[in-house]
Amino acid sequence: MTHPTYPNVFSPISIGPVEVPNRYYFSPHGVPLTVGCSPSNDLVSYCTERVKDGGCGLVILSCTAHQRGRDYQPCPFPPESVPAFRALADAVHEAGGKIFAQIWYHWLSTGHWQPMSPRAPSFGPSNSQFAFGGMSGATRAASLSEIRMLGEAHRQSTRHLREAGFDGVEIHASHSGMIEQFLSPYFNRRTDEYGGSLENRMRLLVETLEAVREEAGEGMAVGMRFNCDELVEGGYNTSDAHEVVKRVCDRGLVDFVDLDVAMEPLQLKYGMPSVFIEEHFYKPYVEKVRSATGSVPVLSVLGRVTRMADAEAAIASGVCEVVGSARELIAEPQFVKHAREGTEALGRTCIACNWCLGGMAFGAFGCAINPASYRERIWGVDTFDPAPETKRVVVVGGGPAGLEAARVAALRGHTVTLLERGDALGGALALWAQLPAREFYMHAIDWWRRELDRLGVDVRTGKAASAQDVLALGADAVIVATGGEFSRTGRNGCADRDIPGSDKPHVCTPEDILTGQASPTGHVVLLDGEGTHASSGIAELLGKRGCEVTMISSNFAPYSNRELMAFEGEPIVRRMAEAGVAFRAATWCSQIGDGDLDLYDVNTGATSTMTGVDAVVLASGRMSNDTLSADLDGKVDQLFVVGNAMSIRPLATAPYEGQKFARLIGEPGAPRSVGEAFFRSDDPVVYPAPAA
Secondary structure, eight states, rough: OOOOTTEEEEEESSETEEEESSSEEEEEOOOOOOOEEHHHHEHHHHHHHHTTTTSSSSSEEEEESSSSOOOTTOOOOOOHHHHHHHHHHHHHHHHHEEEEEEEEETTTTBBBTTTTOOOOOOEESSEEEEEEEEEEHHHEEHHHHHHHHHHHHHHHHHHHHHHHHHEEEEEESSTTOOHHHHHHHHTOOOOSTTTHHHHHHHHHHHHHHHHHHHHHHHHSSEEEEEEEEEOOOOOOHHHHHHHHHHHHHHHHOOOOEEEOOTTTTTTTHTTTTTSSSTTTTTTHHHHHGGGGGSSOOEEOOOOOOHHHHHHHHHHHTTSSSSEEHHHOOOOOOTTOOOHHHHHHGSSSOOOOOOOOEEEEEEEEOOOOOOOOTTTHHHHTEEEEEEOSSSSSEEOOOSSSHHHHHHHHHHTTTTTEEEEESSSSHHHHHHHTTTTTOOOOHHHHHHHHHHHHHHHTEEEESSSSHHHHHHTTTTEEEEEOOOOEEEOOOOOOSOSSSSTTTTTSTTOHHHHHHHTSOOOOOOOOEEEEEEEEEEHHHHHHHHHHHEEEEEEEEEESSSSSSSHHHOOHHHHHHHHHHTTEEEEOSSEEEEEEEEEEEEEEETOOOOOOEEEEOOOEEEESOOOEEOSSSSHHTSSEEEEEEOOOSSSSSOTTTTHHHHHHHHHTOOOOOOOSHHHHHTTTHHHHHOOOOBOO
16 A cells, blocks of 8 residues: 555665565664674664564664674674574564665774774775874775785675575775775775776775675675765765766676765764754765666665655655665654654654764763663663552653653653743753754754653643642652753863852853843853853854854863764864854963953963953853752652753763653662662663574
């Protein structure tokens, strides 16, 4: 039966010998759910959550060609990994989907000689220098024997995937993977048969595809992921890409082509487009290359798809035959299911904050707005059984932590009241969504609001709650999620003390500006101690309003490691420069005068004075805002302080703790406080085990 809204998305397609039930795929990406080289039970749950009940027709799993690749990614090269890969393939098939494996070998991803040892040497087509995430590295030119061994690694991995029951293999020839480096004139400066002419630079790709196709046999689809444009001077462009794709397709080497954009690490901001990059950024590049494929199906993520209507339009207009995403499905595992059933309002929208990558700066993985992501085995959509004991739950605070806590408590059958002192929900996230280019963040708040309405949560806004207010509601359990605010005295991690003069009338905070309580003009100095969007966004906002803005930071850049790892650093700096913002690094303020600031270098202590200052914005550091827990302690059965109300941390912490502690309410013998949960050994966590 033809789907009434998305007839193209929900029609089957043949990719080589494989019949895929619909045209939306879970695109390949790094997932840290392995044991050694083997997929874990958690990876099985992660994939099947997005396939079952009429979800994605196809999963493409990112794998390394050899175990000396990325340590945390699955690798089918070792024979002992086959049973776990088979368990994963069987589970995806049982859920109703097909599964391909993307095999790649990545720049500077050579693993370690042994656990905790220095990294093994990395190689590429030529000697090259890289910098990523604040680290630099180099590759050496691969020998001919190493090139042959790399091809054999692809062959052996394909053999094991076939034995495991996988439906297809995608060779990774994009994002500066080894094969793309050989294709790229930017990287490949060889003078032998693997360098120079396009035919020579294509040699590794062709040899690898030939080996993989031979090993795959007649039952598996074989394709490649390929950049339409490297987007860097000296790299290849769409015309070059068109020729490569045409030659590969004309030779019958592939059953599909997965078209992408951007070289890593030089163009990472396009590899996972953040809110600063327009949606569907890849589309014009895909359109220029797709004609080279002839009748070979084209897959593409198009550069951030968050609406199924856009996927339908892309297929209908011939941009590609299959559309996919990683981040949207990380944020909303039932994205495809909701589109099929006409229940899209029930689904989250990825806000492109890139915590799924930037979280690595904190040793964390997952989704900022969906804390169940990567934890589907214990927190998945089917795990919300009614609580053994139903309770009256009061949540204080309507930011992400409180909203998620209220949602989860209601899903488990509790009677939930949410109290928010402001007139609207969203907390600090709703404020930051007012900053330039960050408007997309409101999608998360809107979803939580819809969920609380659907679940019948009693939401009361416009009044700050006291302990007496909470107790008057007959609360059995209370979650304090009152967030945090920027310090009004200038405290931060550089100098945990008040700045004299911070109480002067020309001094304000980012919150004051976004709530309309302050409208600084003239020369505005913003004191940044965190490197978050609040600082850079306010600086850009004021610059665009006509202020002369100087951003002074105790850090070395106007962004933190999280923003850097989320591919947001370059866009942030560019946007600030376009708004005329001046930036001064590694500097802090010792005193605020009536029209001047006393400054010092945080490394040398050298002092200076800045004059002609009309206003100061204190974005020095945030402080927790918890005035309730002490008055409620011992008066309710369970009391949890979560998110920034407990301690200032990144956004992802708030929904995570909201869900984590809401799940404990009404459970016999469960912890009664955050501290009790912290010091108990039975706290439920993800325990990766080989899939079986």
